[in-house]
Amino acid sequence: MPAWLDALSALDAQGEAGVLVSVIRAQGSAPREAGVKMVVSASHVWDTIGGGNLEFQSIQDSRTLLTSGARLPVTRDFPLGPALGQCCGGATTVLFEPIRPPDWTVAIFGAGHVGRAVAKLLGDLPCRLLWFDSRADVLHGLAIPGNTRVRTTTEASDIATLPAGTAVLIMTHDHGVDFDLTETALRRPDLSFVGTIGSATKRARFASRLRRAGLDDMTIERLYCPVGLPGIGTKLPAEIAIAVVAQLLAARPVEAPRDAPVIDLAGPARPRHCGAPGCDPACSDGERQALPRK
Structure with missing residues (x-):
């Protein structure tokens, strides 16, 4: 069984919240293929979506969702260029799904x-x-x-x-x-x-x-x-x-209804030309690529 699936079972047993992080699109050169997953809780990470700054930023975004109380899924596009600290030249879309235990x-x-x-x-x-x-x-x-x-x-x-x-x-x-x-x-x-x-x-x-x-x-x-x-x-x-x-x-105690928080996991700045010394031209091309949003 994958580590991320074990993690979901463990979090459920403990009544602890987490975020299921999935790569749903990988375009061009990217650290991992579409379909890979990891799970992030307030204190732990299970599995990997490729490491590097892409994974680091995804972990930070996951914990932003956890502390916000958000319950709805969110997607974020990552151009894999110098603004992210990765010059792969491709682009990745990541899906963040908050998994929260019942309140009752x-x-x-x-x-x-x-x-x-x-x-x-x-x-x-x-x-x-x-x-x-x-x-x-x-x-x-x-x-x-x-x-x-x-x-x-x-x-x-x-x-x-x-x-x-x-x-x-x-x-x-x-x-x-x-x-x-x-x-x-x-x-x-x-x-x-x-x-x-x-x-x-x-x-x-x-x-x-x-x-x-x-x-x-x-x-x-x-x-x-x-x-x-x-x-x-x-x-x-x-x-x-x-x-x-x-x-x-x-x-049963009933909380006053409240709107679900709107979380904007904005992607990093996307300069038209990165200008980093020695950077591969494909990097700036990757920075200019914008994946269509659904």
């Missing part, structure tokens, strides 16, 4: 019938799903959605590993584990949602224990338990899952 992360603790049904629904939504269950035998053979990372643990300490803003669903096979996870999650005010499966009786018992553990009523009020939109009146896992996901969507 959901963590499910438990892979029982309801947990599986919820994961199935979330697999079709634009979110990053973290799915925890300590029972490797239960997880084995499950259909895992493409946006999902599975972890064979359900320790309360796992809550500390979740990104800020994560929505947490607690639905394990053990009420004691549910309580430990619930208490730990409620102690993190930066989590966007804390929901625990169970009845009104379970909520009352948990609330009493949470107060004894030192949590105040305002913090306990953050807990959605029973989790899911009320009034469904069913115990079928698929129907409970629909109610849970509907409640998640209703509670």
Whole structure:
């Protein structure tokens, strides 16, 4: 597997943004042919599109896109002349595709019938799903959605590993584990949602224990338990899952719409004659070549 493809998988697993950089046109003498790719993140580069200043400038452009928040692809034409520090005499067009993780992360603790049904629904939504269950035998053979990372643990300490803003669903096979996870999650005010499966009786018992553990009523009020939109009146896992996901969507933080930033990756200056001592005439010819833009 190419290094750039491995890099995309690694960035996805880590929830980290990157830019896929592709040479989509190579005209005349150029460092690499059309079709080569590399991946750039804030701190790493995988693979190569030919090295030299072309690659250096492409890395800089990629990081400009990353810091800008841009999400749309951008192309840039590079005449391979002295303004770029490369006298190949040809020209290259490079495509920059920002790859960003979803803004919304959901963590499910438990892979029982309801947990599986919820994961199935979330697999079709634009979110990053973290799915925890300590029972490797239960997880084995499950259909895992493409946006999902599975972890064979359900320790309360796992809550500390979740990104800020994560929505947490607690639905394990053990009420004691549910309580430990619930208490730990409620102690993190930066989590966007804390929901625990169970009845009104379970909520009352948990609330009493949470107060004894030192949590105040305002913090306990953050807990959605029973989790899911009320009034469904069913115990079928698929129907409970629909109610849970509907409640998640209703509670999901929504940012004010904003225009996508317009990023101009302007090419280097293109003098009509480079005038560099000893430079091959083909260089100035290359500087004058302008690739058509789509």
